[in-house]
Amino acid sequence: MLVVDQNRCVGCGICITLCPEAMTLEKEKGFAKILMERLDCIRKAMLACPQKAIKEIKDKLIIAIGTDDHKTIKSNDHVGQSVYFQILEYSEGNLVFKETRENPKYQEDETKVHGDPGKARATASVLAGVDVLVGKIMGPNIVRLKNQFVCAIIREKDIAAAMDIIKANICAIVQEKNKTSGKERSGIILK
Numbered sequence: 542m543l544v545v546d547q548n549r550c551v552g553c554g555i556c557i558t559l560c561p562e563a564m565t566l567e568k569e570k571g572f573a574k575i576l577m578e579r580l581d582c583i584r585k586a587m588l589a590c591p592q593k594a595i596k597e598i599k600d601k602l603i604i605a606i607g608t609d610d611h612k613t614i615k616s617n618d619h620v621g622q623s624v625y626f627q628i629l630e631y632s633e634g635n636l637v638f639k640e641t642r643e644n645p646k647y648q649e650d651e652t653k654v655h656g657d658p659g660k661a662r663a664t665a666s667v668l669a670g671v672d673v674l675v676g677k678i679m680g681p682n683i684v685r686l687k688n689q690f691v692c693a694i695i696r697e698k699d700i701a702a703a704m705d706i707i708k709a710n711i712c713a714i715v716q717e718k719n720k721t722s723g724k725e726r727s728g729i730i731l732k
């Protein structure tokens with residue numbers, strides 16, 4: 542699926558000049574948008590874009606959001622302390638709910654500066670198959686978890702609104718997930 546990376550697009554309009562039938566400029570937001578997948582002209586726009594902001598996303602992603610109540614992102618503690626994880630699947634521009642997983646109870650040793658490895662293992666076991674872990678706060682175990690998942694922070698509390706933010710940032714998420722070996726992953730902030 543072709544998408545405009547909102548974090549790279551500067552709104553210059555070159556793509557719209559080359560492909561007016563399939564692309565438009567969202568002037569209020571300041572970035573371009575794809576209206577329809579006209580591959581012939583969008584590929585021309587892709588090559589001409591000075592920001593390399595038009596991307597083809599083929600990845601399917603499994604995304605976990607930490608929550609205590611199924612509606613809001615856990616905000617009174619870090620994501621590893623969530624009661625549940627809402628599991629979502631991203632594919633072809635759609636983000637849909639798949640299942641809820643219960644987080645195993647584990648008494649974390651909070652005196653450890655870089656997090657309790659036992660807690661990191663417990664969190665990772667319930668998140669088997671997950672590509673992206675989303676929370677409002679990451680604990681010190683981010684030093685371990687970021688090697689297993691893209692660790693993404695969203696300030697928004699409401700999960701439905703957070704799903705829109707995830708879709709808007711899908712290029713940044715995929716880029717982080719596909720970092721080649723030798724490049725260390727970082728936690729990313731989704732706006």
Ligand code: SF4
Pocket residue numbers: 545549550551552553554555556557572573589590591592593594595
């Ligand atoms: S050419 Fe690239 S940077 Fe310019 S508006 Fe289009 S997508 Fe954005």
